[in-house]
Amino acid sequence: xxxxxxxxxxxxxxxxxxxxxxxxxxxxxxxxxxxxxxxxxxxxxxxxxxxxxxxxxxxxxxxxxxxxxxxxxxxxxxxxxxxxxxxxxxxxxxxxxxxxxxxxxxxxxxxxxxxxxxxxxxxxxxxxxxxxxxxxxxxxxxxxxxxxxxxxxxxxxxxxxxxxxxxxxxxxxxxxxxxxxxxxxxxxxxxxxxxxxxxxxxxxxxxxxxxxxxxxxxxxxxxxxxxxxxxxxxxxxxxxxxxxxxxxxxxxxxxxxxxxxxxxxxxxxxxxxxxxxxxxxxxxxxxxxxxxxxxxxxxxxxxxxxxxxxxxxxxxxxxxxxxxxxxxx
Numbered sequence: 001x002x003x004x005x006x007x008x009x010x011x012x013x014x015x016x017x018x019x020x021x022x023x024x025x026x027x028x029x030x031x032x033x034x035x036x037x038x039x040x041x042x043x044x045x046x047x048x049x050x051x052x053x054x055x056x057x058x059x060x061x062x063x064x065x066x067x068x069x070x071x072x073x074x075x076x077x078x079x080x081x082x083x084x085x086x087x088x089x090x091x092x093x094x095x096x097x098x099x100x101x102x103x104x105x106x107x108x109x110x111x112x113x114x115x116x117x118x119x120x121x122x123x124x125x126x127x128x129x130x131x132x133x134x135x136x137x138x139x140x141x142x143x144x145x146x147x148x149x150x151x152x153x154x155x156x157x158x159x160x161x162x163x164x165x166x167x168x169x170x171x172x173x174x175x176x177x178x179x180x181x182x183x184x185x186x187x188x189x190x191x192x193x194x195x196x197x198x199x200x201x202x203x204x205x206x207x208x209x210x211x212x213x214x215x216x217x218x219x220x221x222x223x224x225x226x227x228x229x230x231x232x233x234x235x236x237x238x239x240x241x242x243x244x245x246x247x248x249x250x251x252x253x254x255x256x257x258x259x260x261x262x263x264x265x266x267x268x269x270x271x272x273x274x275x276x277x278x279x280x281x282x283x284x285x286x287x288x289x290x291x292x293x294x295x296x297x298x299x300x301x302x303x304x305x306x307x308x309x310x311x312x313x314x315x316x317x318x319x320x321x322x323x324x325x326x327x328x329x
Contacts, residue, residue, distance in 0.1 A: 011044045016051065018085075018146045020119055027121055030138045045138060048145035053271070055087075055144045056258050059165035061155040061191060062175030067201045068154050070241040071175060073109040078247050079150055080115040087143035088112070088120045089136055090154040119148060137168050137278060166194045166228070167277050170267060171257050173250070175201045178214035194228050197235050197253055204240035211238045229270075232260060296325050 006014070006025060014022025029041045062068055069090070076086045088109070112118050121139060140151050155165050166172055174195035192198070198218050203211035219236045227234055235253060239246030261267035291297055304322060307313035 008040055008043050008047070011040075012047045015044075015048060015142060015146050020146075023119065023142060023146050024121070026142055027135075027139050030142065031135045041138075045141060048141065051145040052141045053144060055140075055149050055151045056171070056254065057140065057151045057153070057169040058254060059153045059155065059169035059172040060175065061165060061172065062201070063177070066175040066177050067241050068175055069109060071199070071201055071239070072152055072154055073112045074239075074241040074244050074247050075251065076109070076112040076118055076152060077115065078244065078251065080112070080117050083117070084150050085117045085148040086112075086115075086119070086150045086152065087140075087146075087148035088118070088152045088154065089139055089143070090120065090122045119143060119146075140168065163191060163194055167274050170261060170270065171196045171254050172228075173254075174198050176214065176218070177202060178207060178210040193225055195234060196227075196229055196232060196257055197237065197250075198222070199246075199250055200236065200238040201241060203238035203246065204243050208238075229257075229261070230266065231264060232257060291322075291326055294326055294329065296329050297322060300325060 006022070011022060011026045011029065015026055026041075026044060029037050029044065032038065032041070060068055060072060072088055072090070076088060079086050090109075109120055113120050121143075136153060140153070143151055151169075153165055153169055172195050174191060174197070176198055178200055200211045200214050200218075215236045215238050222234050222236065225234075237246060237250055237253060239250055241247075258267070261270065292301075300322060304313065304318045308315055308318045
């Protein structure tokens with residue numbers, strides 16, 4: 001049976017009423033590539049914008065296998081039990097061959113998905129760099145308008161390019177494992193410099209002592225790094241997502257961090273910076289999309305690519321030729 005087409009007012013009213021079915025459809029509208037859907041989605045966002053910005057936004061990243069989904073379920077259930085409304089935006093890796101995603105986060109977070117005050121939205125990462133889906137920011141705003149006061153953003157993993165999550169959250173947690181190799185490898189570069197807290201996960205059973213040793217090593221090493229957030233000293237905690245040991249301490253740290261940012265005025269400043277970066281990112285994305293779908297570029301690009309790969313034309317000349325052709329049309 002075909003679902004009834006929702007009007008813009010239906011979407012706005014449903015999201016504000018925290019109707020999770022309509023919220024899910026609104027996010028699907030946001031993610032649609034259809035120009036008609038995009039026009040309506042932007043109007044829905046415009047009307048909901050005054051109701052956004054009141055949630056604590058937390059990014060959670062870490063290498064595959066570190067236990068991100070299990071950690072998020074433990075933290076999310078802890079928060080739901082304390083009357084928070086928790087939205088989880090989980091990004092599933094997309095196959096570089098089929099471009100498909102499993103989108104299995106709800107099955108991995110069975111307990112949390114059954115909580116009445118939770119909302120889990122798995123989205124495919126697609127070809128987007130940064131470990132987050134292209135529409136994660138808009139989805140976050142939708143959830144905030146629906147009254148979710150904690151937004152947890154799970155990324156697909158870490159890498160030198162996967163730092164986009166930092167530009168959309170207030171606090172970033174980096175999950176680590178003890179005994180997974182050199183504890184200090186990469187301590188001076190990459191994602192670890194962007195984290196507001198490091199959490200050594202799986203600190204249970206025979207791994208407790210090893211996790212404590214790793215915590216001490218990281219805590220010492222962090223003293224040599226400049227904190228990403230001015231006025232905040234990154235901390236290292238341990239926890240077990242299986243037993244929930246340490247989960248309350250992790251949340252207490254996030255609250256302290258958020259209160260520190262709020263009282264100092266840095267939260268407002270940080271979010272303003274993020275909005276400016278988002279604006280420039282969207283402009284760059286749109287220009288790139290229009291460039292590669294322009295008929296002139298489509299007709300000229302194959303020949304120029306051959307000239308470049310055969311070393312008969314400098315790459316800089318090729319780029320300038322295509323750009324001139326694009327901007328003069």
